[in-house]
Amino acid sequence: MSDSWRGVAAEDQDQVSDSVTLLLRTRSRRLLADLLRPHRKRIALLTAVIVLSSAAGLALPYLVKAGIDDGIPPVLAGRGPGTLLTIIALVVGAALVQALTRKAFLQMSGRIGQDILLQLRRRVFDHFQRLSLSFHEKYTSGRVISRLTSDVEAIGELLDSGFDGLVTAVLTLCGTAVMLLVLDVRLGLVALLPLPVLLLFTRWFRRQSSVAYRRTRQAVALVIVHFVESMTGIRAVQAFRREPRNQEIFERLNADYRDANTRSARLVAVFMPGIKLIGNVTVAAVLLYGGWLALNGTVTVGVLAAFLLYLRQFYEPMQEISQFYNALQSAGAALEKLSGVLEERPEVAEPPVPVPLPAPLGGDRGGIRGGARGGLRFDAVEFGYDGGRAVLPRLELEIPAGQTVAVVGTTGAGKTTLAKLIARFYDPVAGRILLDGVDLRDLDEAELRRHVVMVTQENFLFTGTIADNIRFGRPDAPAAAVVEAAEAIGAHAFVSALPEGYGTQVGKRGGRMSAGQRQLVAFARAFLADPAVLILDEATSSLDVPSERLVQRALRTVLADRTALIIAHRLSTVEIADRVLVMDAGRIVEDGPPERLIARSGRFARLHKAWLDSLA
Secondary structure, rough: OOOOOOOOOHHHHOOOHHHHHHHHHHHHHHHHHHHHHHHHHHHHHHHHHHHHHHHHHHHHHHHHHHHOOOOOHHHHHOOOOOHHHHHHHHHHHHHHHHHHHHHHHHHHHHHHHHHHHHHHHHHHHHHHOOOHHHHHHHHHHHHHHHHHHHHHHHHHHHHHHHHHHHHHHHHHHHHHHHHHHHOOHHHHHHHHOOHHHHHHHHHHHHHHHHHHHHHHHHHHHHHHHHHHHHOOOOOHHHOOOOOOHHHHHHHHHHHHHHHHHHHHHHHHHHHHHHHHHHHHHHHHHHHHHHHHHHHHHOHHHHHHHHHHHHHHHHHHHHHHHHHHHHHHHHHHHHHEEEEEEOOOOOOOOOOOOOOOOOOOOOOOOOOOOOOOOEEEEEEEEEOHHOOOOOOOEEEEEEEOOOOOEEEEEEOOOOOHHHHHOOOOOOOOOOEEEOOOOHHHHHHHHHHHHHHHEEEOOOOOOOOEEEEHHHHOOOOOOOOOHHHHHHHHHHOOHHHOOOOOOOHHHHHHHOOOHHHHHHHHHHHHHHHHOOOOEEEEEOOOOOOHHHHHHHHHHHHHHHHHOOOOEEOOOOOOOOHHHOOOEEEEOOEEEEEOHHHHHOOOOOHHHHHHHHHHHHHH
């Protein structure tokens, strides 16, 4: 684990240019529009409900004015309370309408918000799975978790409360401004006089909070990245007594996160009391001027009372707008991160028109592998990682169907790169890789994965039972097929000895099992998938000698009638190969049956002799 925790993508940096900021905002708005588009009808209905609720709320102060000016005088004059009771009934009716529409709004908005979040989580998860291996090798797991948790939660907060606060505030502000001018133009102009100050103040808050909340999202992402890396590598952390240094890094990141949140809180602490102060000063000015007009008989007491109630409604939404900006800026920063990820395109793209594999001679061999024979060919293949130096310079290679080929060579010779290209984790920079005469880039991804399976040194076991992990590539495989696969590679004995057999939980990443047992389960998983091409990349290196011999005996049977590429440093694995390729600097320097290469006294012969000497 490195101290370079600040080495993240440009979108996670504090300093971004204005053009980059504009791009981020544009694509985040595009993402938000995409999320809202399927719910347009429900959002329109929701808007109608909140308009009705706001209208009922706006009617209440006017009804109070009517009650004071038109309802009370008849009672005082002895003409009966009829008008006052009618107005009171209207007040109760408006209050009920407001309460019922408010309830309907909260229920509907809650459902729409959760549906949008469901859609967003599904979309992000699906997109992360489809992105190429090269993306995941650069994009840390902590940042992946941050995108799917804290960023989605920030958008959820906006959907839960932001829409409500914004729509209600806008409708209330506009409606109240109109009602103030309708009741009395003079008082209305006095009440609206601070509006330019409010707009400038709000604009300042919006700009400052935008920066503050972007830094908050960046800070929390870094905290999650460091936490996930520390917990994922906890064995190495404890083995190398890394805890103090990790704690030091975490304290710094955690302090940055606190400071970012503190900055946001300070902005709110300035904005909300500022709005309150402007509102109270305006109320005082209206009360002073309105009282003078009332004493002169040019404004009724009911109008003045309604004005004061409307002013309360006018400035309260400004508080809600501040809360909305809090949620909006946090969600906006999260949308920028998510939209950036969702606009990433797989470097290994699916073909627009997939080409099917040719039917094998003599008909389908049956099983689940379909018509693939497994013949491989490298046609002038060139490849380098991230545009760097060529790891494979113009490689020419042909592997007939059904042949078992071992690839040996020093570290960095290009062995694993060869395997990754066959599995199409990467595409060559130039040239073609053909499976049964079809370019891998023209094959449907599902068909390719069905016919080509790779077993690595560090196979991942998922939380669940041993049987679940064996049938990982074939979820519908019957229990008998699972047992048969385990027996074929020699895993049945140790699985049967476990208390719950194939129903035993493997624990996190197979932590309850030995390295050799995990590898045997990974072998059984690959064999059950029954691919036409099986790639073993140092797949026996974690096995002890008895387990390795057991697997080698099983491999002779299992690899029959299938193309196999075995990459190994331990030459004991090479004994089962029909052919050996010796690689150096991305080139094949020796090629032939192992016995013949040993007799030539070349590189493989020297490697073989060194291996024999190590066993002596």
